[in-house]
Amino acid sequence: LHKAIRRQRQMCIRDRSKKTRYIEEAHSIYTVIQTEEARYKALGNELNDDTYKNTEYKKELTETITKKTGIQNVTFGTCSHIGKDNAEYYVNFKSDDGKNVYSVIKRNKDITVSVN
16 A cells, blocks of 8 residues: 555554543443442432532542542533433543543443544
8 A cells, every 4th residue: 555545544543443442431431420320329319410510429429430440630511311311421531641532421321522
C-alpha cells in the first residue's frame, strides 16, 4: 500500500482502539453507578431524577467511582429517567491517557463517547 494510505489505516486502528478503551472506562463507571443505586435504594431511599440533582449524593458517588475505578475528574451532566428502564446518564471524565471524555450511558448499557 501507498505510505499515506498505510498511515491513515494505522491511525484509524489506533483511534478505534482508544474509543474502545473510553467505552470500557464508561462501562466501569456505570457498573459503580448500578451498585451504588442499588445500595441507595436498599437503605430505603427513593431513586429518581432529583437524586442526581442532590449535590451531596453526586459528590459521594463521584468519590466512590474514583476510588473503585481509578478514573479521575468524574462529573455528571443531566441524568434522566433514573430508576426506569430508559435511564440515561451524562457522565464526563478524564481517561487514563489524559483525554476528557464525554459519555452518554443508557440503562441498557448502550454507551456513546466523544473526546475533547
